[in-house]
Amino acid sequence: MAITLRQLAVFRTVAETGHATRASETIGITQSAVSMAIAELERLAGAPLFERKGRKLLLNDRGRHILPDVIDVLEKVSRIERYLDESLEEPVGVLKVGASTTIGNYLLPLLVGAFERRFPRARALLEVANTKQIETAVESGEYDVGLVEGPPHSQSLKVSVWREDELVVIVGREHPLAKHPRTASAAELEDLKWIMRESGSGTREVFEKAMHEAGLRYDIGMVLGHTEAIKKAVEAGLGVGCLSRLAVQREILQGWLIEVATPLNLQRNLYILTQETGYTSRLLSAYLALLEGA
Structure with missing residues (x-):
């Protein structure tokens, strides 16, 4: 079964309007495209989802059963789309930060607080471990950024000197x-x-x-x-x-x-560890800028 988001969006609109013509006007596609989407969805479902009453389309028991989940899926997709659009303009979301003991206990708490005050829609989740554990977690992608006290040994991470200690x-x-x-x-x-x-x-x-x-x-x-x-x-x-x-x-x-x-x-030096990739999110860029200014 290969249900598409478009089919689900058409299904929801038809369920809410009760009519293919009104659904086409709401979504902005042709009535034939609406009818085709519903027909394909019902084919994938193996049975009708609507009762036809003249020109009206009314949900049957199977259609009523799946409607709440369809609405939930579409709203989640909408939230994802909004987040992806907004996160290009300002720091939005949750950043996972790993820090070795001295940095995590004595330097970062104030910086995490400053970061969240400056960017109210962003959060930095701080976890403290030893240098070796932080390095491994950044390599695996468990943390977005790591801050360590010991000399890094990984050959696959981007390593930057943060400050002296x-x-x-x-x-x-x-x-x-x-x-x-x-x-x-x-x-x-x-x-x-x-x-x-x-x-x-x-x-x-x-x-x-x-x-x-x-x-x-x-x-x-x-x-x-x-x-x-x-x-x-x-x-x-x-x-x-x-x-x-x-x-x-x-x-x-x-x-x-x-x-x-x-x-x-x-x-010794304190170091910043990040993945060696070609893309840095707005959220991570903002956090790294805060560290550089600290």
């Missing part, structure tokens, strides 16, 4: 390194018990790369899957952490965590 080494107030001058030598770094994120985290990858480049060994004594958990564990004196300054600046300012200077290179 840095990691800082932090200890609790009672830790020996919290005493002035609050610095740690390379040898001291090797003796620490580190509290780190899981494998696949951009923060962990940057830390491990910095230690490797410095030729240093490291001992990960605890793995926690959330930045807030690491901060609490470090504050409680369970070990030493290495997190984005964005994530710990409040705790450092309040004196709950102490920043320790090290010889490590802990600078």
